[in-house]
Amino acid sequence: MDEPTILDAQELEINMGPQHPATHGVLRVKLKLDGERVLDADCVIGYLHRGVEKISENRTYTKCLPYYDRTDYIAAVSNALGYVLGVEKLMEIEVPERAVTVRIMMTEFNRIASHLLWLATHALDIGALTVFLYCFREREEILKLFENLFGARLTTHAFRIGGLWMDLPPGFEEAARKFIDEFPARVDEYEQLLTNNRIWIDRTKGIGVISGEEAIDYGLSGPPLRGSGVPYDLRRSRPYGGYDQYEFDVPVGLNGDTYDRYLIRMEEMRQSRRIIQQTLDRLPGGPIRGKVPRIIKPPVGEYYSGIEGPRGELGYYIVSDGSAFPFRVRIRPPTFINLQALKRLVKGHLVADVIAIIGTLDVVLGEIDR
């Protein structure tokens, strides 16, 4: 984009957020504008900092878990999965097959719910009001499933170390099947409203372009990385929690722009549905929890458990000193790292594009600030 010259107007510095309708929480972006063109952007984060990692050091391994629900509150189930997998690895606990299958099913439901919320808000930011409510209609169904199984809609406290808290309630499988039967038509409906819409294409094509190499340099993961053509999905490249037994495709983009990232997330919803279909078809019987000692005291050691969350690579680096409390839990939040690229992506674009780019990075401030 053009460099400013001496003839250009004085820079206008505006604050986007932390109270702004489109910064998805309490993100604050300091924008330097020339007219409507963005010369520079700086992110200010930390408005939602609660010290989750530090709190974890003073809780037992089981009591840490609810705190992680509240980091990325849109993907609480995924968060739980990453942590329990790590602790189970440290303690070498065998998880029964039924629990493994249900975990994958619920995590994929969560991925759909998360992507739906992303699509809803992304579309709303770009001005498509109706998509917002359509997405919430389907998300509501998933949240009802969550409520049925976990007893909560958002902060689910989904899994337990060694398995599940409870078995599937009666009627759950039918409800899940009903949802996945209806879902493809719904995704088509959203696509009908957006994918070939002239305005939508104008607003998203060529916006926030980043090449594959650069995306890797920035440490991006999840859809922002795959949108640039790097087929890196932890479910495929470093399978965890039984994902190697499922069939699904990893969609990648070509141009690395906002439109490609949109298409990828749409396709991921379809693929998640495919995985759920497979889990429902094979759902084995048997126990839901493995043999777990009453007090969880992992042996001295450390383990990094990385999973593919809806937003990218979600990691828990757990260090145990042999006591009942973790010595340190470091969370690698995907959007904290993805957000680094914001400054690079928005430079030279217009104010309206900043909104589209924040939307396409799919940030959750609870996770960024922790």
Next chain:
Amino acid sequence: MMETLLIYAVIPLIKIAVVVLAVLLAVAYLTWLERKLLGRIQVRLGPMRVGWHGLLQPIAVGLKFVIKEDIIPARADRLVFSLAPMVSFIPALVVFSVIPFGPPDMLSGLLRWVLPLFLDPASVNRVIESGVTTGGYVANVNIAILLVFSVSSVGILGIILGGWASNSKYPLLGALRSSAQMVSYEVSLGFTILSVLLVAQTLSLVDIVQKQQAAGVWYVFVQPVAFVLFFICGLAETNRLPFDLPEAESELVGGYHTEYSGFRFAIYFLAEYAGMITISSIAVTLFWGGWLRPFPNVAWLGFLDLVPSVVWFMAKVFVFLYIFIWVRGTLPRFRFDQLMQYGWKIFLPLAIANLVVTAAVMLKFS
């Protein structure tokens, strides 16, 4: 004396009062309609609590605006800040003085029934035949369309002033956007109207409708391109999606009215919705035969005349408002530069081309 007073003061004042009240009421219920229709589009109900199906909601909302605290930012220009909403709203009302809701003899029956209560038959006749009392409009001005456009351009000033006087960055950006947008779309709008004027050969809105009756065809079928351009530019002119950039809430918080609250905000709001009704009314008058029933000259459809002409007019306006809301429920928003690009690079050349073709055809067949 009594007659003159009636003809030039009393009856026009009553008409003005009726039109203003009707427009305000229409604006209030347009907000209700919009919420209801958007609700239907978005698989929800819309307002349901206040009154039957939320019918009293606009009144509750209006009341809320009135009793809210009125905030003027400390560093705002107090005078301009208070005046700006009015500057935006009053032109929106003034425009309705020349819009014909019915034919020139619409009120003669009513007057013939009411006036004898006060006057002797001879003066009743004189009042009715004076030619200014019976029309279904406040005034039949021979430059009506010019008046509409010059007055409604003043409304833009209200937005610029409001954004400027707030002394705040987001409103300033919103005001800049809206001035650029409205000015550029008004040019294309003007050209589309010019091609209608060429066909009608008059500037009076009443005459334009009567010409359509005489020709036996609504001008939308004579000037389809002009109509489509007019409608799109009308969307832009009234700041509606997909052109609602000046107030794009996800980008500029609230645009020019970010700092406004309470009643002043309500007035901006009223102005925007009144603008929607204005544009729809003009579209109906210029292109869809105004107060005329469908096929105005086909005799066997005469039973359609049982429906009063005002109702035909309102029904047509309603269809347009419906489309306005429908578009809002369907489309995303343009970006500022794209909007300007469409305005100057597509709509303006098309409008001019349409004008030139119209002129050439008129010249050939006249």
